[in-house]
Amino acid sequence: MxxxxxxxxxxxxxxxxxxxxxxxxxxxxxxxxxxxxGPCAEAAPVAARLAPLAHGDVAAFDASAAPRPAPAVTFRGPDGASTDLAAMGGKLLLVNLWATWCAPCKAEMPALDRLQAELGGEGFRVVAINVETRNLDKPPAWFKANGIAHLAYYGDPEGKVLPAVQSAVGSTGLPTTMLIDGKGCTLGVMKGPAEWSSEDGKTLIRAALSNGA
The missing domain is CATH 1.20.5 (Single alpha-helices involved in coiled-coils or other helix-helix interfaces)
Structure with missing residues (x-):
């Protein structure tokens, strides 16, 4: 031309x-x-330090290159009352979405229970949120039948948490797990199951705790 x-x-x-x-x-x-x-600027160095630890039993953990605020979701607590992640007292949270019709979800639940037993406390909590909207007595009964004794039961009978999280992290299936720091910023995401109570899993969580998450 x-x-x-x-x-x-x-x-x-x-x-x-x-x-x-x-x-x-x-x-x-x-x-x-x-x-x-941005609002999650302080989380970026922490996420960067976690990235090299994504191997072995937690190899699929995707540390956030640019951490963003976790989706604002509400769900039901152990007492049936409405709650949210901000009510967790500024802890490092491992937020896991699961369902009893999801075989990989059920397979990883004992590991999440062990992780809560070993590392849960003032600074860290596993928050397993059941996303089923029907037969609501089935998930807590499954907890009891399978010896899940250290995880508090959280549910989302309204069905709002799953689409909000999937949209935020680009996940299309279950289980989906987010690691969220004490200021509500997403440090990373696991799409699929993991052996969270393994040494690899505990090393990842301890690293997040030791870096001021």
């Missing part, structure tokens, strides 16, 4: 717009500074 004064002028105008935009929003380190100044 032959260049004409008109097309040259148009290209020059476009270049000016692009340069102005880059000057306004920044590139390279400047853009990084904008990202780092």
């Amino acid at each position: 032959k260049a004409t004064p008109k097309t040259i002028a148009a290209c020059g105008a476009l270049a000016a717009i692009l340069v102005g935009g880059l000057a306004l929003y920044g590139t390279g380190p400047n853009l990084g500074n904008l990202v780092a100044s």
